Structure formats: C-alpha cells, structure tokens
C-alpha cells in the first residue's frame with residue numbers, strides 16, 4: 393500500500409488511528425448516520441484496522457463488530473470486536489452472522505490487488521462488490537445500511553442499479569479525505585428493502 397504523508401496521515405497518527413482511511417468512514421458516517429450505538433456491524437476488508445477502531449467506538453460495548461480480511465489485524469482491539477482472517481469469496485452468510493443473526497450495517501473498504509489497468513481494476517472491484525451484495529441479501533437486516541468502496545469506471549452504473557433494487561435510497565460519496573486523483577468512490581445503500 394502506498395503511504396501518502398498528508399494532513400490526514402498526520403491527523404491519524406495524532407489520534408491513534410492505524411490508517412488515514414478512518415476519516416473517509418468518519419466523514420460519510422457524520423453526514424449520513426450509518427452506524428449507531430448498539431449496532432452489529434460487519435467490516436469487510438478491515439486490515440490494518442482503522443475502520444474497526446472508529447466503528448467499535450461508535451457502537452460501544454452493547455454493539456458488536458466482526459472484521460474480515462485476507463491480512464491479519466496486528467493491533468489490539470476492544471472485546472466487542474472480532475477479526476476473521478479469510479477470503480470473502482470463500483465465506484457464506486452463515487460464517488458472518490453476529491451473535492447468530494443478521495447485522496445492522498455492512499461496510500466494505502475492500503480493494504483488489506491493482507494491475508494498473510483501469511478497466512481490469514474496476515472489474516475486480518466490481519466482483520468484490522457483487523459478492524458483498526450477495527452476502528448482504530441474506531445477512532443484512534431489513535432497513536439496514538450497506539457502504540462499499542467502488543472504482544469509478546464502467547461497472548459503477550451496474551452496481552448502482554443493483555443497489556437501487558435492494559435499497560430505498562442510494563448515494564454516491566466522495567469524502568474530502570479521499571484523494572481527488574484516486575478513482576475510489578463510495579456507494580451507500582440506505583434502508584434495505586424487505587425481501588418478498
């Protein structure tokens with residue numbers, strides 16, 4: 393991962409965050425109120441762990457957070473946070489239940505290994521998000537929230553349509569802390585529609 397030593401990097405260091413990415417989630421959350429006290433939250437692509445740090449603080453001890461990543465998380469976390477080292481493509485919704493049931497919020501900051509070829513990378517990111525959407529179908533409770541990182545590029549329109557089928561409201565978010573030159577953009581699904 394390329395480390396950019398900008399304002400957010402230094403702010404993250406000062407505030408004890410393991411990565412500057414925390415501020416992207418914080419900005420989106422402050423604007424749209426995704427995560428609430430007591431929520432059960434799934435954090436996909438959670439390493440090195442700054443979204444876990446932010447989320448665990450917001451949900452508090454009545455809430456629970458389950459993080460998943462191919463990579464380990466190497467810093468200590470509160471007792472209401474668990475981390476599973478696994479590939480999202482090898483997991484079923486059953487593996488990701490929290491306290492044996494559905495979750496209130498699913499977050500995904502997952503990024504594929506980039507090839508440098510824009511169309512290929514956008515396609516890989518789309519594949520990750522299709523898997524997240526499929527898991528959300530079973531795992532996310534009605535009226536729940538889903539936030540995913542996507543790449544600006546061809547499949548974004550398809551992803552947005554898929555979100556519109558499943559959520560009452562869909563927003564595209566580009567937080568200030570996400571570098572302007574980065575192709576990343578966040579897609580937020582608010583209020584999961586009830587399955588018929």
Ligand SMILES: C[S@@+](CC[C@H](N)C(=O)[O-])C[C@H]1O[C@@H](n2cnc3c(N)ncnc32)[C@H](O)[C@@H]1O
Pocket residue numbers: 410411413414436437438439440441442443444460461462463478479480481501502503504505
């Ligand atoms: C940008 S980092 C996440 C940063 C994290 N949100 C934080 O705040 O510290 C993206 C992560 O996605 C993970 N990832 C990519 N593909 C994955 C997959 N198939 N299954 C699980 N994790 C994956 C990578 O290992 C990487 O750690």
